[in-house]
Amino acid sequence: MAQQALVLSNYTFSETNTLIGTISGREPGSSFTNLKLVGPGSAMFTIDKNKKLHFKKGAKSTDAIYHDVVIEYQTQAGKFTDTLRVVKDQFIRNQVIAHRGAWKQRGTTENSIAALQHAIQLGCMGSEFDVHMSADSVLVVNHDHTVGQVPIETTPASELAQLKLSNGENLPTVEAYLKEGMKQNKTKLILEIKASKVSKERSVALARKVVQMVEGLKAQGWTDYISFDYDVCKTVMQLAPYAKVAYLNGDKSPAELASDKFFGLDYHYSVLKKNENWLQEAKKHKITVNVWTVNDKELMQWFLDRKVEFITTNEPEMLLELIK
CATH class of the missing domain: 3.20.20.190 (Phosphatidylinositol (PI) phosphodiesterase)
Structure with a gap:
């Protein structure tokens, strides 16, 4: 199973708390630029200038329990894509x-x-x-x-x-x-x-x-x-x-x-x-x-x-x- 080159600081989202997490490289010091959402995820998610992934304000998620967010990015070696799975946060909050x-x-x-x-x-x-x-x-x-x-x-x-x-x-x-x-x-x-x-x-x-x-x-x-x-x-x-x-x-x-x-x-x-x-x-x-x-x-x-x-x-x- 291949590991992703990109990681998130958090992998859950909700429609009320729109900030999901910060995108970073798996390897310390790794450099990547020109982050861009591609595919269906671009209708529901955005990436800001600080490489933070957000759920779009006013957007409505589907009934799916998760979404696969495809991100295109640039390194010195060329252009690549990576897929990050974010889960709709309906997790129970009891003890x-x-x-x-x-x-x-x-x-x-x-x-x-x-x-x-x-x-x-x-x-x-x-x-x-x-x-x-x-x-x-x-x-x-x-x-x-x-x-x-x-x-x-x-x-x-x-x-x-x-x-x-x-x-x-x-x-x-x-x-x-x-x-x-x-x-x-x-x-x-x-x-x-x-x-x-x-x-x-x-x-x-x-x-x-x-x-x-x-x-x-x-x-x-x-x-x-x-x-x-x-x-x-x-x-x-x-x-x-x-x-x-x-x-x-x-x-x-x-x-x-x-x-x-x-x-x-x-x-x-x-x-x-x-x-x-x-x-x-x-x-x-x-x-x-x-x-x-x-x-x-x-x-x-x-x-x-x-x-x-x-x-x-x-x-x-x-x-x-x-x-x-």
């Missing part, structure tokens, strides 16, 4: 992130396509899923490093493809999972990059492969990132400066995360109960707070009362009922 999808009350399997579909049907803000890389660098969705007794990192994708989840699905690939999630624009896809058990180098390689996959599918507008591995998080931010990335491990203060330009922290509830001052510190530094994995109604309410942005739960139905 509910379904942990590995909505599976527990639905009698299906965590991290399955069905669990993702259920999270979307419920109206969750996000559906979290876990990503590993096979021996031959194919990305698959699973929480553990093994599927039953089969180790993902040392098994080729052809063998992993034969494995069945308990609900009868084949082990999902990340490509299939993302494509399913991109059929709608209500629920965000919260992609957790699992650190390798083999080496740090392989963890970083996985992060690179994930960003390449997301960008190759033009799934930027749907996808946010989380990881327990700080280097993985920083690799994603380096490759995709537009990405919303949150750190999971709980050993960095909000000030430290803000200094490294993280979107948010995503910590176990025990960490935030112990360091309650971090909730206010996060607001001060304008980074979001997600808390995991909260399955108790009283604890959910404790965090809702403190106005955290997101709560990751195996009980999305319970949390949705609580925030009605």
Whole structure:
């Protein structure tokens, strides 16, 4: 999957907030001029002199959940075109992130396509899923490093493809999972990059492969990132400066995360109960707070009362009922 030469600082748009984002070159210091919209997108979008992409005031978008914006540009090597996909922002703004999808009350399997579909049907803000890389660098969705007794990192994708989840699905690939999630624009896809058990180098390689996959599918507008591995998080931010990335491990203060330009922290509830001052510190530094994995109604309410942005739960139905 080819990566784009141009990137946006944001990949969603609305008819009321007309500024979408700034266009820049993927490679640092890359020079490009004479940006011009070509094709159908020119009827709905404009580019200003500061290389900012806008939704045209007064324009009406179609019922399509996204638009592919084709941009012509000039470099020293000649004239080129690139296509950027912008998603109509109808994403749900509640606090509910379904942990590995909505599976527990639905009698299906965590991290399955069905669990993702259920999270979307419920109206969750996000559906979290876990990503590993096979021996031959194919990305698959699973929480553990093994599927039953089969180790993902040392098994080729052809063998992993034969494995069945308990609900009868084949082990999902990340490509299939993302494509399913991109059929709608209500629920965000919260992609957790699992650190390798083999080496740090392989963890970083996985992060690179994930960003390449997301960008190759033009799934930027749907996808946010989380990881327990700080280097993985920083690799994603380096490759995709537009990405919303949150750190999971709980050993960095909000000030430290803000200094490294993280979107948010995503910590176990025990960490935030112990360091309650971090909730206010996060607001001060304008980074979001997600808390995991909260399955108790009283604890959910404790965090809702403190106005955290997101709560990751195996009980999305319970949390949705609580925030009605």
